[in-house]
Amino acid sequence: MNTTAQDEIRDYVEAVRQALAGLSAETREELLEDLPEHLAEVRAEGSGTLRDRLGSPEAYAAELRATAGLVGDFPEPPEPRFPHLIEARDNALHVLRQVDVRVGPVIGYAKASDFLVLLRPAWWVLRGYLAAMAIAFLLASNHGDMGLLPRIGDSDLVALVLLTGSVIVSLALARRSQALSRLPRWALRAGTAFLIIFAVAGFAGADSDTRNVPYSETNYDYNNGGNPYSNVQDVYVYDSQGQLVVGARLYDQEGNPIQLGNNYCTDSTGASARSRTLGYPYCPGDAPFGTGESAPSTSASAPASAPASAPASVPASAPVSPSPPR
Amino acid sequence: MRTTVRRVDTTQLLKGVLDLAVLAALRDEDGYGYDILRRLRAAGLEEVGDASVYGTLRRLFNGGLLNTYVVPSDEGPHRKYYGLNPAGRAELQRSGKIWHGFSSTMDDLLRERGAA
Numbered sequence: 001m002n003t004t005a006q007d008e009i010r011d012y013v014e015a016v017r018q019a020l021a022g023l024s025a026e027t028r029e030e031l032l033e034d035l036p037e038h039l040a041e042v043r044a045e046g047s048g049t050l051r052d053r054l055g056s057p058e059a060y061a062a063e064l065r066a067t068a069g070l071v072g073d074f075p076e077p078p079e080p081r082f083p084h085l086i087e088a089r090d091n092a093l094h095v096l097r098q099v100d101v102r103v104g105p106v107i108g109y110a111k112a113s114d115f116l117v118l119l120r121p122a123w124w125v126l127r128g129y130l131a132a133m134a135i136a137f138l139l140a141s142n143h144g145d146m147g148l149l150p151r152i153g154d155s156d157l158v159a160l161v162l163l164t165g166s167v168i169v170s171l172a173l174a175r176r177s178q179a180l181s182r183l184p185r186w187a188l189r190a191g192t193a194f195l196i197i198f199a200v201a202g203f204a205g206a207d208s209d210t211r212n213v214p215y216s217e218t219n220y221d222y223n224n225g226g227n228p229y230s231n232v233q234d235v236y237v238y239d240s241q242g243q244l245v246v247g248a249r250l251y252d253q254e255g256n257p258i259q260l261g262n263n264y265c266t267d268s269t270g271a272s273a274r275s276r277t278l279g280y281p282y283c284p285g286d287a288p289f290g291t292g293e294s295a296p297s298t299s300a301s302a303p304a305s306a307p308a309s310a311p312a313s314v315p316a317s318a319p320v321s322p323s324p325p326r
Numbered sequence: 327m328r329t330t331v332r333r334v335d336t337t338q339l340l341k342g343v344l345d346l347a348v349l350a351a352l353r354d355e356d357g358y359g360y361d362i363l364r365r366l367r368a369a370g371l372e373e374v375g376d377a378s379v380y381g382t383l384r385r386l387f388n389g390g391l392l393n394t395y396v397v398p399s400d401e402g403p404h405r406k407y408y409g410l411n412p413a414g415r416a417e418l419q420r421s422g423k424i425w426h427g428f429s430s431t432m433d434d435l436l437r438e439r440g441a442a
Contacts, residue, residue, distance in 0.1 A: 037404070055375075
Protein backbone atom coordinates (compact mmCIF):
# COMPACT_ATOMS: atom_id res chain seq x y z
CA MET A 1 0.00 0.00 0.00
CA ASN A 2 1.47 3.31 -1.03
CA THR A 3 1.35 6.69 0.61
CA THR A 4 -1.31 8.01 -1.71
CA ALA A 5 -3.69 5.25 -0.71
CA GLN A 6 -3.03 5.95 2.97
CA ASP A 7 -3.74 9.64 2.45
CA GLU A 8 -6.92 8.79 0.62
CA ILE A 9 -8.06 6.51 3.42
CA ARG A 10 -7.18 9.04 6.09
CA ASP A 11 -9.09 11.77 4.27
CA TYR A 12 -12.08 9.50 3.77
CA VAL A 13 -12.16 8.46 7.42
CA GLU A 14 -11.84 12.08 8.48
CA ALA A 15 -14.76 13.07 6.26
CA VAL A 16 -16.86 10.24 7.73
CA ARG A 17 -15.90 11.42 11.20
CA GLN A 18 -17.06 14.92 10.34
CA ALA A 19 -20.35 13.59 9.02
CA LEU A 20 -20.89 11.64 12.23
CA ALA A 21 -20.61 14.79 14.35
CA GLY A 22 -23.60 14.78 16.64
CA LEU A 23 -22.93 11.31 17.95
CA SER A 24 -21.18 11.18 21.26
CA ALA A 25 -17.41 11.14 20.86
CA GLU A 26 -17.24 7.71 22.47
CA THR A 27 -19.77 6.18 20.11
CA ARG A 28 -18.16 7.79 17.12
CA GLU A 29 -14.68 6.56 17.96
CA GLU A 30 -16.01 3.07 18.59
CA LEU A 31 -17.62 3.11 15.16
CA LEU A 32 -14.52 4.45 13.46
CA GLU A 33 -12.05 2.32 15.38
CA ASP A 34 -11.53 -0.25 12.65
CA LEU A 35 -12.49 1.86 9.70
CA PRO A 36 -8.97 2.68 8.42
CA GLU A 37 -8.05 -1.03 8.39
CA HIS A 38 -11.35 -1.92 6.82
CA LEU A 39 -10.97 0.69 4.10
CA ALA A 40 -7.44 -0.50 3.47
CA GLU A 41 -8.86 -3.94 2.80
CA VAL A 42 -11.47 -2.50 0.49
CA ARG A 43 -8.89 -0.37 -1.28
CA ALA A 44 -6.65 -3.39 -1.83
CA GLU A 45 -9.44 -5.53 -3.23
CA GLY A 46 -9.99 -3.74 -6.48
CA SER A 47 -9.35 -0.69 -8.59
CA GLY A 48 -10.78 2.78 -8.28
CA THR A 49 -10.83 5.31 -5.52
CA LEU A 50 -12.80 4.84 -2.33
CA ARG A 51 -15.21 7.52 -3.43
CA ASP A 52 -15.82 5.70 -6.71
CA ARG A 53 -16.51 2.44 -4.99
CA LEU A 54 -18.17 3.45 -1.75
CA GLY A 55 -19.79 6.74 -2.62
CA SER A 56 -19.32 9.96 -0.72
CA PRO A 57 -18.07 9.83 2.87
CA GLU A 58 -21.31 11.54 3.91
CA ALA A 59 -23.42 8.78 2.37
CA TYR A 60 -21.15 6.20 3.95
CA ALA A 61 -21.57 7.88 7.33
CA ALA A 62 -25.34 7.96 6.92
CA GLU A 63 -25.46 4.26 6.11
CA LEU A 64 -23.19 3.52 9.03
CA ARG A 65 -25.37 5.50 11.35
CA ALA A 66 -28.51 3.77 10.11
CA THR A 67 -27.29 0.20 10.22
CA ALA A 68 -24.87 0.12 13.12
CA GLY A 69 -27.40 1.63 15.50
CA LEU A 70 -27.32 0.15 18.92
CA VAL A 71 -30.68 0.85 20.45
CA GLY A 72 -30.76 4.33 21.93
CA ASP A 73 -27.12 4.91 21.17
CA PHE A 74 -27.44 6.37 17.72
CA PRO A 75 -29.91 9.18 17.89
CA GLU A 76 -31.55 10.44 14.77
CA PRO A 77 -30.42 13.88 13.67
CA PRO A 78 -31.80 16.26 16.27
CA GLU A 79 -35.33 17.56 15.83
CA PRO A 80 -35.81 21.30 15.63
CA ARG A 81 -35.81 22.50 19.21
CA PHE A 82 -39.12 24.34 19.17
CA PRO A 83 -41.31 22.68 16.53
CA HIS A 84 -44.43 24.49 17.75
CA LEU A 85 -42.79 27.88 17.49
CA ILE A 86 -41.52 27.13 14.02
CA GLU A 87 -44.95 25.95 12.94
CA ALA A 88 -46.56 29.05 14.41
CA ARG A 89 -44.06 31.24 12.59
CA ASP A 90 -44.75 29.48 9.30
CA ASN A 91 -48.49 29.91 9.81
CA ALA A 92 -48.07 33.59 10.61
CA LEU A 93 -45.94 34.12 7.51
CA HIS A 94 -48.58 32.36 5.43
CA VAL A 95 -51.31 34.64 6.78
CA LEU A 96 -49.11 37.67 6.16
CA ARG A 97 -48.59 36.62 2.55
CA GLN A 98 -52.34 36.24 2.11
CA VAL A 99 -52.97 39.70 3.56
CA ASP A 100 -50.19 41.07 1.38
CA VAL A 101 -51.86 39.80 -1.78
CA ARG A 102 -55.40 40.71 -0.73
CA VAL A 103 -54.70 44.24 0.47
CA GLY A 104 -52.44 45.11 -2.46
CA PRO A 105 -55.16 45.58 -5.12
CA VAL A 106 -57.26 47.69 -2.72
CA ILE A 107 -54.52 50.32 -2.55
CA GLY A 108 -53.61 49.94 -6.20
CA TYR A 109 -50.61 47.63 -6.06
CA ALA A 110 -50.07 43.98 -6.88
CA LYS A 111 -49.01 43.39 -3.30
CA ALA A 112 -49.15 45.60 -0.24
CA SER A 113 -45.46 45.00 0.25
CA ASP A 114 -44.80 46.64 -3.14
CA PHE A 115 -46.20 49.83 -1.69
CA LEU A 116 -44.28 49.47 1.58
CA VAL A 117 -41.04 49.05 -0.34
CA LEU A 118 -41.67 52.44 -1.94
CA LEU A 119 -41.91 53.94 1.55
CA ARG A 120 -38.45 52.78 2.49
CA PRO A 121 -36.59 56.04 1.78
CA ALA A 122 -39.13 57.83 3.95
CA TRP A 123 -38.34 55.42 6.73
CA TRP A 124 -34.62 56.05 6.28
CA VAL A 125 -35.17 59.78 6.74
CA LEU A 126 -37.41 59.18 9.75
CA ARG A 127 -34.79 56.85 11.19
CA GLY A 128 -32.20 59.59 10.90
CA TYR A 129 -34.52 62.02 12.68
CA LEU A 130 -35.24 59.51 15.46
CA ALA A 131 -31.53 58.79 15.88
CA ALA A 132 -30.83 62.52 16.20
CA MET A 133 -33.62 62.86 18.78
CA ALA A 134 -32.26 59.89 20.71
CA ILE A 135 -28.75 61.36 20.72
CA ALA A 136 -30.04 64.73 21.85
CA PHE A 137 -32.18 63.10 24.51
CA LEU A 138 -29.23 61.21 25.92
CA LEU A 139 -26.99 64.29 25.89
CA ALA A 140 -29.49 66.89 26.96
CA SER A 141 -29.54 67.88 30.61
CA ASN A 142 -33.19 68.84 30.58
CA HIS A 143 -35.07 65.89 29.13
CA GLY A 144 -38.50 67.43 29.45
CA ASP A 145 -37.74 70.56 27.48
CA MET A 146 -36.52 69.29 24.11
CA GLY A 147 -39.31 70.18 21.80
CA LEU A 148 -39.47 68.51 18.39
CA LEU A 149 -35.93 69.30 17.26
CA PRO A 150 -32.84 67.50 18.55
CA ARG A 151 -31.67 70.48 20.56
CA ILE A 152 -28.61 70.21 22.71
CA GLY A 153 -28.26 73.11 25.09
CA ASP A 154 -31.21 74.97 23.54
CA SER A 155 -29.31 75.56 20.32
CA ASP A 156 -31.33 75.45 17.12
CA LEU A 157 -28.17 75.45 15.03
CA VAL A 158 -26.79 72.37 16.78
CA ALA A 159 -30.17 70.75 16.33
CA LEU A 160 -30.19 71.32 12.58
CA VAL A 161 -26.60 70.14 12.14
CA LEU A 162 -27.26 67.02 14.19
CA LEU A 163 -30.48 66.33 12.32
CA THR A 164 -28.85 66.70 8.90
CA GLY A 165 -25.90 64.52 9.88
CA SER A 166 -28.11 61.77 11.28
CA VAL A 167 -30.31 61.65 8.20
CA ILE A 168 -27.27 61.42 5.94
CA VAL A 169 -25.78 58.63 8.04
CA SER A 170 -29.10 56.79 7.99
CA LEU A 171 -29.32 57.04 4.20
CA ALA A 172 -25.74 55.88 3.80
CA LEU A 173 -26.38 52.91 6.12
CA ALA A 174 -29.40 51.96 4.09
CA ARG A 175 -27.29 51.80 0.97
CA ARG A 176 -24.66 49.65 2.60
CA SER A 177 -26.70 47.43 4.89
CA GLN A 178 -26.84 44.71 2.22
CA ALA A 179 -23.07 44.41 2.25
CA LEU A 180 -22.75 44.31 6.02
CA SER A 181 -21.46 41.17 7.64
CA ARG A 182 -23.45 39.33 10.26
CA LEU A 183 -22.48 41.17 13.42
CA PRO A 184 -22.89 44.76 12.16
CA ARG A 185 -26.18 43.78 10.60
CA TRP A 186 -27.49 42.51 13.91
CA ALA A 187 -26.22 45.66 15.60
CA LEU A 188 -28.13 47.71 13.04
CA ARG A 189 -31.30 45.75 13.71
CA ALA A 190 -30.92 46.11 17.46
CA GLY A 191 -30.39 49.85 17.04
CA THR A 192 -33.49 50.09 14.87
CA ALA A 193 -35.54 48.23 17.47
CA PHE A 194 -34.29 50.66 20.12
CA LEU A 195 -35.22 53.65 17.94
CA ILE A 196 -38.73 52.32 17.40
CA ILE A 197 -39.27 51.89 21.14
CA PHE A 198 -37.81 55.36 21.71
CA ALA A 199 -40.09 56.79 19.03
CA VAL A 200 -43.23 55.22 20.50
CA ALA A 201 -42.34 56.49 23.98
CA GLY A 202 -41.51 59.96 22.63
CA PHE A 203 -44.72 60.12 20.62
CA ALA A 204 -46.81 59.12 23.63
CA GLY A 205 -45.08 61.79 25.71
CA ALA A 206 -45.55 64.52 23.10
CA ASP A 207 -49.17 63.51 22.63
CA SER A 208 -50.01 63.73 26.31
CA ASP A 209 -48.12 67.05 26.61
CA THR A 210 -50.26 68.48 23.83
CA ARG A 211 -53.50 67.30 25.38
CA ASN A 212 -52.80 68.39 28.94
CA VAL A 213 -51.91 72.06 29.25
CA PRO A 214 -49.64 72.31 32.26
CA TYR A 215 -51.34 72.87 35.60
CA SER A 216 -51.84 76.40 36.77
CA GLU A 217 -54.02 78.08 39.36
CA THR A 218 -56.27 80.02 37.02
CA ASN A 219 -57.26 77.53 34.41
CA TYR A 220 -57.20 74.48 36.58
CA ASP A 221 -60.82 75.00 37.54
CA TYR A 222 -61.68 75.94 34.01
CA ASN A 223 -60.33 72.67 32.71
CA ASN A 224 -62.39 70.86 35.24
CA GLY A 225 -65.50 72.56 33.89
CA GLY A 226 -65.77 74.81 36.96
CA ASN A 227 -66.27 78.51 37.40
CA PRO A 228 -63.34 80.54 36.00
CA TYR A 229 -63.96 83.12 38.71
CA SER A 230 -64.10 80.70 41.57
CA ASN A 231 -60.95 82.19 43.02
CA VAL A 232 -62.70 85.59 43.24
CA GLN A 233 -63.66 86.26 46.82
CA ASP A 234 -64.89 89.83 46.58
CA VAL A 235 -65.66 92.45 43.93
CA TYR A 236 -64.64 96.08 44.09
CA VAL A 237 -66.24 98.57 41.75
CA TYR A 238 -64.61 101.96 41.23
CA ASP A 239 -66.32 104.81 39.51
CA SER A 240 -64.69 107.13 37.00
CA GLN A 241 -63.52 109.33 39.82
CA GLY A 242 -61.61 106.49 41.40
CA GLN A 243 -64.11 106.27 44.19
CA LEU A 244 -64.99 102.90 45.56
CA VAL A 245 -68.58 102.05 44.87
CA VAL A 246 -70.17 100.49 47.88
CA GLY A 247 -73.19 98.26 47.83
CA ALA A 248 -72.98 97.55 44.10
CA ARG A 249 -75.22 94.87 42.67
CA LEU A 250 -74.14 92.87 39.59
CA TYR A 251 -76.57 91.43 37.05
CA ASP A 252 -76.09 89.58 33.82
CA GLN A 253 -77.90 90.36 30.54
CA GLU A 254 -80.91 88.35 31.67
CA GLY A 255 -81.25 90.33 34.82
CA ASN A 256 -80.07 87.53 37.00
CA PRO A 257 -77.89 88.55 39.90
CA ILE A 258 -74.28 87.54 39.57
CA GLN A 259 -73.00 85.78 42.63
CA LEU A 260 -69.30 86.05 43.16
CA GLY A 261 -67.08 85.41 46.11
CA ASN A 262 -68.32 84.87 49.63
CA ASN A 263 -69.60 87.32 52.13
CA TYR A 264 -67.22 86.52 54.95
CA CYS A 265 -64.70 89.08 55.91
CA THR A 266 -61.53 88.76 57.89
CA ASP A 267 -60.75 91.77 60.00
CA SER A 268 -57.34 92.97 61.13
CA THR A 269 -57.41 90.68 64.17
CA GLY A 270 -57.77 87.66 61.93
CA ALA A 271 -61.30 86.89 63.06
CA SER A 272 -63.75 85.96 60.33
CA ALA A 273 -67.25 87.33 60.39
CA ARG A 274 -70.19 87.48 58.06
CA SER A 275 -70.35 90.71 56.15
CA ARG A 276 -73.28 92.93 56.91
CA THR A 277 -73.16 94.83 53.65
CA LEU A 278 -75.63 94.17 50.87
CA GLY A 279 -74.07 94.13 47.44
CA TYR A 280 -70.38 94.44 46.60
CA PRO A 281 -67.90 94.77 48.07
CA TYR A 282 -68.57 92.50 51.01
CA CYS A 283 -65.48 93.76 52.71
CA PRO A 284 -64.89 97.42 51.75
CA GLY A 285 -62.05 97.58 54.22
CA ASP A 286 -60.03 95.23 52.06
CA ALA A 287 -60.34 97.39 48.93
CA PRO A 288 -57.18 96.96 46.88
CA PHE A 289 -56.96 100.62 45.76
CA GLY A 290 -58.43 102.20 48.83
CA THR A 291 -61.89 103.69 49.09
CA GLY A 292 -61.10 106.63 46.84
CA GLU A 293 -60.84 109.38 49.48
CA SER A 294 -57.14 109.73 48.87
CA ALA A 295 -57.33 109.43 45.11
CA PRO A 296 -55.52 112.31 43.41
CA SER A 297 -58.45 113.13 41.17
CA THR A 298 -60.74 113.78 44.09
CA SER A 299 -60.47 116.49 46.64
CA ALA A 300 -58.91 115.63 49.91
CA SER A 301 -61.98 116.97 51.62
CA ALA A 302 -64.32 114.52 49.99
CA PRO A 303 -66.67 113.16 52.56
CA ALA A 304 -66.40 109.63 53.73
CA SER A 305 -69.91 109.08 52.56
CA ALA A 306 -68.76 108.06 49.13
CA PRO A 307 -71.85 106.07 48.33
CA ALA A 308 -73.85 109.23 48.18
CA SER A 309 -72.02 110.44 45.10
CA ALA A 310 -71.57 107.08 43.55
CA PRO A 311 -74.96 105.71 42.47
CA ALA A 312 -75.15 107.46 39.12
CA SER A 313 -71.84 106.02 38.03
CA VAL A 314 -72.82 102.42 38.63
CA PRO A 315 -74.19 101.05 35.36
CA ALA A 316 -77.33 99.00 35.52
CA SER A 317 -77.05 99.87 39.05
CA ALA A 318 -78.69 98.55 42.06
CA PRO A 319 -79.84 100.76 44.83
CA VAL A 320 -77.24 102.19 47.03
CA SER A 321 -76.67 100.22 50.05
CA PRO A 322 -78.23 101.83 53.03
CA SER A 323 -75.64 100.47 55.33
CA PRO A 324 -72.48 102.46 55.64
CA PRO A 325 -69.11 100.92 55.14
CA ARG A 326 -67.57 99.54 58.19
CA MET B 327 -49.90 13.58 11.40
CA ARG B 328 -48.30 12.54 8.17
CA THR B 329 -49.15 9.13 6.81
CA THR B 330 -47.03 7.31 4.35
CA VAL B 331 -47.80 4.17 2.50
CA ARG B 332 -44.51 2.38 2.61
CA ARG B 333 -43.70 0.35 -0.41
CA VAL B 334 -41.74 -2.76 0.29
CA ASP B 335 -38.22 -2.32 -0.95
CA THR B 336 -35.19 -4.46 -0.36
CA THR B 337 -33.24 -1.75 1.42
CA GLN B 338 -35.96 -1.43 4.03
CA LEU B 339 -36.33 -5.19 4.46
CA LEU B 340 -32.57 -5.54 4.69
CA LYS B 341 -32.40 -3.29 7.71
CA GLY B 342 -34.39 -5.78 9.72
CA VAL B 343 -32.44 -8.83 8.68
CA LEU B 344 -28.92 -7.52 8.11
CA ASP B 345 -27.69 -9.04 11.40
CA LEU B 346 -29.08 -12.37 10.40
CA ALA B 347 -27.63 -12.11 6.89
CA VAL B 348 -24.13 -11.37 8.19
CA LEU B 349 -24.35 -14.16 10.75
CA ALA B 350 -25.45 -16.51 8.00
CA ALA B 351 -22.60 -15.44 5.73
CA LEU B 352 -20.19 -16.40 8.50
CA ARG B 353 -21.80 -19.76 9.31
CA ASP B 354 -19.51 -21.91 7.21
CA GLU B 355 -16.40 -19.80 7.01
CA ASP B 356 -14.77 -16.86 8.78
CA GLY B 357 -14.28 -13.77 6.70
CA TYR B 358 -13.06 -10.18 6.66
CA GLY B 359 -15.27 -7.18 5.96
CA TYR B 360 -15.02 -6.85 2.24
CA ASP B 361 -15.09 -10.62 1.83
CA ILE B 362 -18.39 -10.80 3.69
CA LEU B 363 -19.83 -8.04 1.53
CA ARG B 364 -18.90 -10.02 -1.56
CA ARG B 365 -20.58 -13.15 -0.17
CA LEU B 366 -23.80 -11.28 0.53
CA ARG B 367 -23.84 -9.75 -2.92
CA ALA B 368 -23.04 -13.06 -4.52
CA ALA B 369 -25.98 -14.53 -2.63
CA GLY B 370 -28.24 -11.95 -4.22
CA LEU B 371 -28.35 -9.09 -1.73
CA GLU B 372 -27.10 -6.54 -4.24
CA GLU B 373 -28.26 -3.55 -2.25
CA VAL B 374 -26.04 -4.14 0.73
CA GLY B 375 -23.53 -1.34 1.18
CA ASP B 376 -20.04 -1.58 2.57
CA ALA B 377 -20.85 0.70 5.46
CA SER B 378 -23.77 -1.55 6.42
CA VAL B 379 -21.58 -4.61 6.60
CA TYR B 380 -18.80 -2.80 8.42
CA GLY B 381 -21.24 -1.29 10.91
CA THR B 382 -23.04 -4.58 11.44
CA LEU B 383 -19.78 -6.41 12.07
CA ARG B 384 -18.79 -3.78 14.64
CA ARG B 385 -22.13 -4.12 16.34
CA LEU B 386 -22.24 -7.91 16.38
CA PHE B 387 -18.67 -7.94 17.68
CA ASN B 388 -19.50 -5.46 20.43
CA GLY B 389 -22.58 -7.53 21.20
CA GLY B 390 -20.35 -10.52 21.92
CA LEU B 391 -21.50 -12.66 19.00
CA LEU B 392 -18.24 -12.68 17.02
CA ASN B 393 -14.62 -13.34 17.64
CA THR B 394 -11.97 -11.67 15.58
CA TYR B 395 -8.36 -12.15 14.61
CA VAL B 396 -5.89 -10.46 12.31
CA VAL B 397 -4.29 -12.33 9.42
CA PRO B 398 -1.08 -10.78 8.05
CA SER B 399 -0.86 -10.50 4.33
CA ASP B 400 2.24 -10.39 2.17
CA GLU B 401 0.77 -8.26 -0.51
CA GLY B 402 -1.55 -5.57 0.88
CA PRO B 403 -2.80 -4.73 4.35
CA HIS B 404 -3.49 -7.08 7.24
CA ARG B 405 -7.00 -8.44 7.25
CA LYS B 406 -9.29 -8.52 10.23
CA TYR B 407 -11.23 -11.76 10.17
CA TYR B 408 -14.51 -12.32 11.95
CA GLY B 409 -16.01 -15.62 12.97
CA LEU B 410 -19.03 -16.87 14.90
CA ASN B 411 -18.46 -17.74 18.53
CA PRO B 412 -20.94 -20.02 20.35
CA ALA B 413 -23.14 -17.09 21.25
CA GLY B 414 -23.14 -16.08 17.60
CA ARG B 415 -24.18 -19.57 16.49
CA ALA B 416 -26.98 -19.64 19.04
CA GLU B 417 -28.17 -16.25 17.84
CA LEU B 418 -28.03 -17.39 14.21
CA GLN B 419 -30.23 -20.38 15.05
CA ARG B 420 -32.73 -18.38 17.06
CA SER B 421 -33.01 -15.53 14.54
CA GLY B 422 -33.10 -18.03 11.68
CA LYS B 423 -36.14 -19.74 13.17
CA ILE B 424 -37.92 -16.46 13.63
CA TRP B 425 -37.20 -15.56 10.02
CA HIS B 426 -38.43 -18.91 8.71
CA GLY B 427 -41.64 -18.52 10.65
CA PHE B 428 -42.15 -15.00 9.47
CA SER B 429 -41.34 -15.65 5.84
CA SER B 430 -43.57 -18.72 5.60
CA THR B 431 -46.38 -16.72 7.17
CA MET B 432 -45.93 -14.04 4.56
CA ASP B 433 -45.72 -16.67 1.83
CA ASP B 434 -48.94 -18.26 2.95
CA LEU B 435 -50.64 -14.91 3.25
CA LEU B 436 -49.64 -13.86 -0.23
CA ARG B 437 -50.48 -17.25 -1.74
CA GLU B 438 -53.92 -17.45 -0.12
CA ARG B 439 -54.89 -14.03 -1.36
CA GLY B 440 -53.63 -14.88 -4.83
CA ALA B 441 -51.14 -12.08 -4.75
CA ALA B 442 -48.17 -14.24 -5.56
